[in-house]
Amino acid sequence: MNEFLEHGLNQNRRKFLSKMSLGLGGLALGSLMAPGLFNASNEDELFANVLPHFAPKAKRIIYLFQNGAPSQLDLFDYKPLLQTMHGEELPASIRKGQRLTGMTANQAKFPLAGTKFKFSQHGSNGAWFSETLPHLAKMADDMCIVKTIYTEAINHDPALTFFQTGSQVGNRPSMGSWISYGLGSENKNLPAFCVLLSKGKGNGQGVYSKLWNNGFLDSIHQGVQFSSGEEPVKYLTDPEFIKRGDKREILDEISALNQESYKEIGDPEIVTKIQQYELSYRMQMAVPEITSLQNEPESIVKMYGPECLVPGTYAANCLLARKLSENGVRFVQLYHQGWDTHGNLPSEIVGQCKDIDQSSAALIQDLKQRGLLDETLVIWGGEFGRTNYCQGALTKDNYGRDHHPKCFTIWMAGGGVKPGVHGETDEFGYNINSLPVHVHDFHATIMHLMGVKHEEFTYKHLGRRYRLTDVSGNVINDLIS
């Protein structure tokens, strides 16, 4: 409705745009900083989104997303009962009719599978870690481990979409896009939302670009996916015969043409394009020093593991994430694939843990020693958990686990969370006993840490107001220090 009104009111557009002729930098600047104010396609939102609502604890987020769903029972949630009952049938009283995925729905039996790994307690809160995560175990005192996250989705696509966009139905903006829209980028020379991908050797599930999509928000808020090769951002340097000043002139001319086009057509994508050209012009200056991992001191390399210098690996992405974050990128998201251990769990998960253990711990340590941990929220987790019963043939040494939405573990560090272990699952590791944290609650809490009231941060689209937490979600104060 608003779009029609405003196309007819092209008069207004022209006045609005005359501000653009004062300097492109100005426009991109404004929109990067407080995008709500420039989102003229939605006049009545002009007043709603001036954020943060209150003093934030975290200024930036690094979300280490473990794609495929890591098995919490083999990593963080120690259930010795499963080991004693190894091979016995999952009691119906525990399962309570929970729906199963198509992969195990036809199984005749649901034998419980105890973890093959040794667990031990670490840190002052007695958090349990399996032997596959030695480095993370050392950081236990900084970690806020939530054992009782739950979701409704039982398969990857809807579950991933749910975690990233707050709804199993697609086409909504992702978390990073909301944050980019609400808070903008701290550093005008970098995008507000960056995405880095890596793959482990385990059974992988795909990641889709819709997970960092901007949905119905302006496309300037899309997650910028960095390339996994040697050059995270390609074509940073201009050809030798183009000087910087020339580039500026070229961009000015192109932008003037684009503005004319916008006045005629009114397509908001044109505005995004202008802004993106402007942003990439500045990224040319900013990115090289950030992505050059060569200059890191050896102690850093040792801390993350020497893999951190090999572009495209999880360790390298962690290091790059730290560098992006300390340079003002609001939301850096990593995806590490390969956790979907339907079969051969013991061997696959060891490889996966090796990929992430040292570097995730190093990330926390790195931020901490630079004094950035208090303002950076680090999140690690997948889209759901895994079942306590075995999928496929169960042997003494080998088992697989299917998807389990009712309880799983995510940990967070920094950014104002309260370190410790939160929530308890039952001894079968199937149901939640205390402190359930739904995906919406998780989102609400994260927003709260960023200084945003999740219920008031909305966007009107197609007649109704949307927000990341959709229509529910409570801030879980137990997780906030």
Place this chain on the structure above:
Amino acid sequence: MNLKKWTAFVNNALWVLNPFLLLIAFFSEKLKLGMYLEWLGKMHPLFLHFPIVLGILIGIYYLVDKKGSVDSNKLYPILVGNAFLASIVAILGIFISKQDSYDDSLIFAHQWGGIAIAMIGWGLIYLQQYNQRFKSNYILRVEFSMVYLLVIIIFTHKGAQLTHGTSVISFPQKETAENTQIIKVVTDSNATLYARAVAPILQQKCVSCHGTDKVKGELLLNTPENILKGGKDGDILTANKDKEAMLFERIHLDITHKKHMPPDGKAQLTREEVAILSRWIKAGGDFKTKMNELAKTDTLFLLANKYTPADNTKVEVKTGLPDLAEYNSNYCTVNYLYYGSDAIDVNFFQGTFYSRDVLKKLEKLQDQVLRLNMQGMPLTNEDVNIISQFNNVESINLNYTKLDLKTLEPLKQLKKLKLLSICGLKFTESELTNFLKGSTIANINIWSSVIDKTQLEKLVARYPKTKFTIGDNMESEVLKINPPTIDQDSSIITKFLDVKMKHPLNGVTIRYTLNGVDPDSLTSPIYKNTLRLTRNANLKIKVFKPGWIGSDIIQRNFYKSEIRPDSIYLISSPDQKYLGNGAKTLVDLELGGSNFTNKKWLGYKDTTMKFMVNFNQPRVLHQAFLNSLIDVGSYIFPIVSISVEGSNDGIKFTKITETKFPYELTQKDVMKDIKTFTVDFPNNTSYKHYRFTVLNVKKLPVWHPGKGTTAWIFMDELFLN
């Protein structure tokens, strides 16, 4: 009567009109007009055009007529007419000025300017009639007319400003922020209803006539005090038992009604705006009620909350705090901590573009800066001096700013400073001790990659009141270095091949062997920039670096493709999905890589792979290599056996050799690999045709998800020696 007589009559009348004009001008405050004279005064804007035009024409005439060619007698009536009109208009002007309140200074200038015009016009009659110098001296006439014209233009312009506003005839301007009409709308949670919805309406639709530029009806609508004061007809907000409040009444009158507000021809109120003003008045016309005091279901609240000024206006959202845009730049962001707070968060980025002026500008906000991030900026003591003026700052990040601790002394005077980050700064023990003396900073991050951790720990133990974050230099950790990479897809040597190897770390030594022995750190040759291979080689490489454990060994086989068949064709067809490029795939010298769907691989499953290699002349073959892919997860298993038969006529074949590959894969083994299977030819018989049969695993092992089914084999190259 003829012209002459009329002219004489009017000329004499001037002797009455002009003194009368002066009289009423001097005593205008005492003047009281009746209804008809008031009406007459309203004719001023109509009649003023005549003397202006006539006066200007006369002025121009005097400029252009050098010789004074027009006879005075002819000019006389015109000049008299001009003076008469000017006087009448001036008198009417005095009448009209009594009716509405206008800006005093403008009125004064215009009024007396108008009178001056009348007087000059009057005097001109006599100049032209009697003054010889005037009649003969052209220059004098020019000077006179310049003055006359100027007076007319300046003072009548003032008149225009009175009616149309002060910017009536000004140069066209680009619409900048300064001259766009800005409607200020206050929307923070504490906004009053008046500020949120009533004031903007009044500002946009009413103040142009009821504001400081013009004060129609003696009513000002720009501030609450003025609204309460009311105007010429009294209070506008109160109703009594007979009538509604005047403001209420006026906005509801039909547009054709004389008293309807806003007047016809000006921007009208929208329905919502009328509703807001009416309900506000009915609710008491209060200026203090806050938005959050109204019930959320109150129609007035809903209307006011939804209200936005119409287009053509710029909206400024005010929190009451000054805008920080002027302090922001591409490399420095300055923001309030949150909406409504006056605490400020400052971040600098991209050290290469640092400018001290940007920091200096922040001195104006020095009491508000709460957090300051200057990581990586090239700072000197001048910058530190500026920083030390931020009295209320609580946290400062100076990581990697290359400062030394002596320069940071001024920071100790910041009493509110709780957290200081100085990672990466170089300092000696004594410098640190000096800095910590008398410091009240509660938290200090001093991770450094150059100072020994144990030394630091000892140092900071002496200051138990301060919390230090030292971090870890990993000095004591000895880790295994990651293996090098071979930067090459091709393993095929045509004439020669230059192998390129890489390692991401600096200061490493890559050692290699070609003879199958594991490289060691002492005797094996060192890879410098390139390594040239000319024959088949089994390359093993290992990386060493002081302080690190040596890497895993990377092995790669390189094949020289000496012999190329004259022709090759496939006897059995590969699976439909993996036809590759036909038989050519096996000899195109292009390795398939790890993606088996890329058409560089031939895939066989249910059909046994058979192909024929042909030479025009009989040849002896010593070895054959088949490059194949193993991808356990995708059901692609290693070759089970290769048998070769030879023939010279293409019909009768003799078995040459059959090589079995007892390759037992277990679950733990490598999932994906590219492996070359070698067939050695025992005798030196030469054949023209060679037929290869390659067998795949018929039954997948028990542990595999596809157990019992047939495995795939994928082949991409055949090398012959």
